[in-house]
Amino acid sequence: MEVLVFLVPLALALGFVGLLGFLWSLKSGQYDDLDGAAWRAIADDEPASDQGRSR
Amino acid sequence: MHADIDFSHYLKKTGAGLVHLDLAVEGINCAGCMAKIERNLSTIPDVTSARVNLTDSRLALEWKAGAVDPTLFVNRLAELGYKAYPFERDDAETLEARRAQxxxxxxxxxxxxxxxxxxxxxxxxxxxxxxxxxxxxxxxxxxxxxxxxxxxxxxxxxxxxxxxxxxxxxxxxxxxxxxxxxxxxxxxxxxxxxxxxxxxxxxxxxxxxxxxxxxxxxxxxxxxxxxAFAGNLAALKAETATKFISPTEIKTVPAAAIRPGDIVLLRPGERCAVDGNVIEGRSEVDQSLITGETLPAMVTPGSAVFAGTLVRSGTLRVRASAASGGTLLDEISRLLDHALQARSRxxxxxxxxxxxxxxxxxxxxxxxxxxxxxxxxxxxxxxxxxxxxxxxxxxxALGLAIPAVQTVASGALFGSGVLLNAGDAIERIAEIDRVIFDKTGTLTLPELDVANLAEIPDDVVRLAGRLALSSRHPVAAAIARYAGAASPLPDIQEEPGQGVHGLHDGRPIRLGRPSFCGADDLANEILCRDPEASVVAFSHGESRYAFAVRQRLRPDAAEVVTDLVRMGVAVEIVSGDREPAVRLAAETLGVHEWRAEVSPVDKIDRIEELVRQGCKVLMVGDGLNDAPALAAAHASMSPVTATHMSQAVADAVFLGERLAPVLAAVKVSRKALRLMxxxxxxxxxxxxxxxxxxxxxxxxxxxxxxxxxxxxxxxxxxxxxxxxxxxx
Structure with a gap:
C-alpha cells in the first residue's frame, strides 16, 4: 500500500491543476459567449493567405 | 443618419494606445454572421481586435487610438447588412454579470x-x-x-x-x-x-x-x-438629442450623454429624449406615449415635457432636468414608490x-x-x-426545482418575443385571471397610419406623398411613408403650423390643415365618422382630398383578445384617451368592459377595486401614466416602444408589432408554473x-x-x- 504515498498526492495535484485551469478559463472570459464558442469550434479555417485567424 | 452620432461618449482608452468600443448589432443570429463580421472588420488597417459575442449580439472592437474613425465601423456593418449602435453597459447589467461570474x-x-x-x-x-x-x-x-x-x-x-x-x-x-x-x-x-x-x-x-x-x-x-438584451434594445433605439454646446452652437449627442441643466433643441417631427422644461418656443406636442391622450397639446415656456413627447409644429428649447418640476412626473413617482412597496411583499x-x-x-x-x-x-x-x-x-431537488423550470421557460418566452424583467415574473403572470390593456401604444401601434387610402386615387396619394416629404410634421411623415414616396417635389415652402405649398404642373398644390387647403367640409365628414383621426387635406388646382391619419390597432389584437377570453381570462380596456376613441377600439376588439379618460390615480384605484374582488390583474401598458398601474398590478407587461419608466417597472417587455407575445407569456407561464x-x-x-x-x-x-x-x-x-x- 506504499503506492498510496505517490498516488494520493498525484491525484490531488491533478485535481488542483484542473481547478486552476477552470479558474483561468473563467477569468479569460471563455464563458462569456457560450453560443458563439460552440460555432467557433467548427468554423472553417481561413485561407492561408490571410494573416491567421481573426482574433 | 447615424453618421452624425458623436461616439466620444462611448470610446474607452484601454492603455497601450488602444481604443475600445462596444457595439450592439441587430441581426447577428448565426455563426455565418459572426465569421463575416469578424473577417471583414479585421481587414481594416490598425484594427487590433474585432470579436463578436453571439450570445448577446454584440461586437467588441479595439484599434490604435486616432487611426480609425468609429463611423467607419458602423458604415461597414451597414454595407454587410447589419444595423449597429454604440452602447454602454449600465450598472444593473454589470452587477448581474459580476454575480453570475x-x-x-x-x-x-x-x-x-x-x-x-x-x-x-x-x-x-x-x-x-x-x-x-x-x-x-x-x-x-x-x-x-x-x-x-x-x-x-x-x-x-x-x-x-x-x-x-x-x-x-x-x-x-x-x-x-x-x-x-x-x-x-x-x-x-x-x-x-x-x-x-x-x-x-x-x-x-x-x-x-x-x-x-x-x-x-x-x-x-x-x-x-x-x-444584456434590454441593454441592446436601449442602444438600438439610438436615442440622440441636439445639445447646445455654446449659446449658438449645436451638436448631436447620444441621449445618455445629456446631463441635467443641459439645453436641448427640439425641432418639429423629433421625439424628445429627455425630461425637462421648455425655456423658449411654442409648439403643439403629441404626448400620447406619456398620457395616452391622442389629441395634441400646446406647450409654452415653463411647460414640462417628458422623454417620448413628439414635437409637431414649432421648435423648442428645453432645459433637461433630473427631477422635473412637472406635476405629472412628481405624482407618478410618488404613486410608483407606493405600488412597488406593495409588490415587494x-x-x-x-x-x-x-x-x-x-x-x-x-x-x-x-x-x-x-x-x-x-x-x-x-x-x-x-x-x-x-x-x-x-x-x-x-x-x-427543491433548490433546482424552480430555477431549472424558469431558465427553460424564459428561453421559450425569449423565442416568442417576451423578455422577463423580474425573477418571479413567470409565477405572477401564470396566476392572472384578468388583463387590463391600455389603448394608445399598447393595443394600437405607436406609429400613425393612413386609414382611408382606399378612397383616394393612387396617383393623388403618390403626389401627396412626394409633397409630404417636404414637411417634418409627423402626420405628413405618415402619408409620405404610406405613399412610398422617395423624391420630394421642387420649390416647396412650409407655412409653420399650416402646411406645405408650391406649384406642380402649373397649378398650386397644398398639403396641411383642412382650412389651409379649403377642405373643411371633407374634414368634417371624416371627423363625424372617426372622431379619433387627424385630418390632413390635400389640394391640387381645384381637386381636394382629405386623408384620415390615425393610430392603427395591432394586427392581431382582436385574435389575442378572443384567445384570452377563451382561456378564461377577462379582458378590459382602461385608457387615458377620450371616450369616443376608446369606445371605437373596444367595439372593434369585442371588449365589453372599458373606461376612458382615466387618470393615473384612477387606474390604480380600478386595479385595487379588482384586487378587493379577488382578481389577479395583468396590466399591459406603455405610457408614463401607466407606470404606477404597471407596478400596482399583480403582473405587468410593456411593449418595447414604451417609456423608460414603464419598461423599468414592467415584469416583462414584449417585442414587435404584434400582441401575440402577451398571449404567449400567459400560456408559457401557466405551463411553467404547473411544472414548478x-x-x-x-x-x-x-x-x-x-x-x-x-x-x-x-x-x-x-x-x-x-x-x-x-x-x-x-x-x-x-x-x-x-x-x-x-x-x-
Missing amino acids: GLLRRLGVAAFAAMNVMMLSIPVWSGNVSDMLPEQRDFFHWLSALIVLPAAAYSAQPFFSSALSALRARGVNMDVPISIGIVLALAMSVIETINHAEHAYFDAAIMLIAFLLAGRYLDQNMRRRTR YLRLAERASRLYAPVVHATALLTMLGWLAWGASFHDSIVTAIAVLIITCPC RQNLWLAVVYNVLAVPIAIAGLVTPLIAAAAMSGSSVIVMLNALRARAREAV
Whole structure:
C-alpha cells in the first residue's frame, strides 16, 4: 500500500491543476459567449493567405 | 443618419494606445454572421481586435487610438447588412454579470472538490464491505476533510450570507435549512472522523453545495441575459438629442450623454429624449406615449415635457432636468414608490415552499433523535441518525426545482418575443385571471397610419406623398411613408403650423390643415365618422382630398383578445384617451368592459377595486401614466416602444408589432408554473420515500449520494419539458 504515498498526492495535484485551469478559463472570459464558442469550434479555417485567424 | 452620432461618449482608452468600443448589432443570429463580421472588420488597417459575442449580439472592437474613425465601423456593418449602435453597459447589467461570474467560480470550486472527494469516497464505500484497514479509511476521511472544508467554506458563502440576513430580519428562507444541513453534516463528519467511525458525509455535503449552486447560477444567468438584451434594445433605439454646446452652437449627442441643466433643441417631427422644461418656443406636442391622450397639446415656456413627447409644429428649447418640476412626473413617482412597496411583499413559490419545509424537516430530525433516545439508543447514535435525516432531506431537488423550470421557460418566452424583467415574473403572470390593456401604444401601434387610402386615387396619394416629404410634421411623415414616396417635389415652402405649398404642373398644390387647403367640409365628414383621426387635406388646382391619419390597432389584437377570453381570462380596456376613441377600439376588439379618460390615480384605484374582488390583474401598458398601474398590478407587461419608466417597472417587455407575445407569456407561464409545482411534488415524493430510511438509521453515505443526485436529475429532466414551445 506504499503506492498510496505517490498516488494520493498525484491525484490531488491533478485535481488542483484542473481547478486552476477552470479558474483561468473563467477569468479569460471563455464563458462569456457560450453560443458563439460552440460555432467557433467548427468554423472553417481561413485561407492561408490571410494573416491567421481573426482574433 | 447615424453618421452624425458623436461616439466620444462611448470610446474607452484601454492603455497601450488602444481604443475600445462596444457595439450592439441587430441581426447577428448565426455563426455565418459572426465569421463575416469578424473577417471583414479585421481587414481594416490598425484594427487590433474585432470579436463578436453571439450570445448577446454584440461586437467588441479595439484599434490604435486616432487611426480609425468609429463611423467607419458602423458604415461597414451597414454595407454587410447589419444595423449597429454604440452602447454602454449600465450598472444593473454589470452587477448581474459580476454575480453570475462569482456563482460560476464557486460552482467550479464545489464541483472539482466533489469530483475529487468522490474518488476518495468510492474506495471507502467498497472497502467497508471488503477488507479496508480502519487506518486507511481514517486517512481517506482526513483527506476528504482537507479538500471539502476549505471548498465548502468558500463555495457555500452565498447560502450562509443569505441565511444570516434572513435570520437577522427574523424570517426564514430556503437558505436557512440548507445552511444548517451543510454545517451539521460537515461538523458531524469531522467528529466521526476524529472518533474513527465508519461513515463520514463529506461527499454528500459538497455535492449538495454543487447542485444548489448550479440552480442559483441558472437563475442568475437568465437574469444577466435579459439585462444584456434590454441593454441592446436601449442602444438600438439610438436615442440622440441636439445639445447646445455654446449659446449658438449645436451638436448631436447620444441621449445618455445629456446631463441635467443641459439645453436641448427640439425641432418639429423629433421625439424628445429627455425630461425637462421648455425655456423658449411654442409648439403643439403629441404626448400620447406619456398620457395616452391622442389629441395634441400646446406647450409654452415653463411647460414640462417628458422623454417620448413628439414635437409637431414649432421648435423648442428645453432645459433637461433630473427631477422635473412637472406635476405629472412628481405624482407618478410618488404613486410608483407606493405600488412597488406593495409588490415587494409578494412571496415567491420557493419561499412559500421553504416556509412549510424548514419547520417540518427540523421537527422530523428532532423527533427522530428523541425517538431513538427513548428507544434506548446511545446519545451519539441518536444525533448521527437525526443529522442523517437532515442530510437526506436537504433541499437539493427543491433548490433546482424552480430555477431549472424558469431558465427553460424564459428561453421559450425569449423565442416568442417576451423578455422577463423580474425573477418571479413567470409565477405572477401564470396566476392572472384578468388583463387590463391600455389603448394608445399598447393595443394600437405607436406609429400613425393612413386609414382611408382606399378612397383616394393612387396617383393623388403618390403626389401627396412626394409633397409630404417636404414637411417634418409627423402626420405628413405618415402619408409620405404610406405613399412610398422617395423624391420630394421642387420649390416647396412650409407655412409653420399650416402646411406645405408650391406649384406642380402649373397649378398650386397644398398639403396641411383642412382650412389651409379649403377642405373643411371633407374634414368634417371624416371627423363625424372617426372622431379619433387627424385630418390632413390635400389640394391640387381645384381637386381636394382629405386623408384620415390615425393610430392603427395591432394586427392581431382582436385574435389575442378572443384567445384570452377563451382561456378564461377577462379582458378590459382602461385608457387615458377620450371616450369616443376608446369606445371605437373596444367595439372593434369585442371588449365589453372599458373606461376612458382615466387618470393615473384612477387606474390604480380600478386595479385595487379588482384586487378587493379577488382578481389577479395583468396590466399591459406603455405610457408614463401607466407606470404606477404597471407596478400596482399583480403582473405587468410593456411593449418595447414604451417609456423608460414603464419598461423599468414592467415584469416583462414584449417585442414587435404584434400582441401575440402577451398571449404567449400567459400560456408559457401557466405551463411553467404547473411544472414548478410538479417539481416540488417530485421533491416531496422523494422525501417521503427517503426519510423513513433515514429515520430508521439505515442511510449510509452511499445512499445519501445516490438519492441526492437521483432526485436532482429527475427534477431537471422534468423542467426540460417546458421547452416544448407553444404554437403562437
